[in-house]
Amino acid sequence: MNDATPRFLEESPDAIAGRLMQKAHNQDGLPEIAVGLMFLFVAGLQWLQVVFHQGSLAYKAANLGLMLLPAPYFGSLWAIKMVRRKFLIARVGYVEFKPVNKKRIWAVIGIAFVVACAMVFAIAAKRLPPASWLLATTGIGGGLLAILSGRLPRFVVGGVLMAVAGIFLCLIRVSLEMGFMILFGAMGLLSLVSGCVVLLLFTRRPAEAGE
């Protein structure tokens, strides 16, 4: 048995299952690659809003792209499943998850609520412009989500970096579009590189055929 044994005796079955499944979910780097591409897509849209003036076709297209973000998000979930089933199934195995994890959804809603409250409070205090607070809370909220959903050291590092980047952008008072472009661009690149390295290492692991 692996090193999970000693921890296993101290955890509840639910916690063990959650931890092991999360580890398995992130072992091939595909979710990070998807997140990285999504972040770079958002950064690209923000770049359009920085470069082109309000009212231009490119600016409007960027707004439309931001509104349609759920589509590439759900598309990426489908794509990960397909890539795994088609190319990696011999290594990762097959699993059919239960439809909805209500606890996780409530945790995400809770974090979003706390971050939104903190932002409203900060704006009301008028210490910094709203755009700065929005950047800081996006960085901190995104970082927290990365840590909670990843539960692996590399996600903790990524989450901390995102929070620090958000706070830094808040303090240097850049515009909202520029700040989002830098934040999502940097984090997207980091996530993409990290995911590609993990995928490369994963595919180089010797595969054991059969059962």
Added chain:
Amino acid sequence: MSTKIQRLAEIDRVIHEPARLMIVALLAAVEEADFQYLHQTTGLTKGNLSAHLTKLEEAGYVAIAKSFRGKYPLTICRLTERGKEVLDNYRRVMKAAL
């Protein structure tokens, strides 16, 4: 208090074994999973995992369907209703006693 402690003696020994508890806990969190996924996720050796799955199947806690994916054998595992009941009971007894 002593009666709660005494209930520990009633714990199902099939599920109490750490590796089997790990398999059952994992299967309780998903609809179904294949042998490879369980092997990757639990870190058990294939022989060890196979032996534990056989014990769980014999106890009626896990349903196993065997087929082929191309030329490779495919073993899909799923927790039975009985398995879910036993895991819930195990969880209750352990929580109450410890």
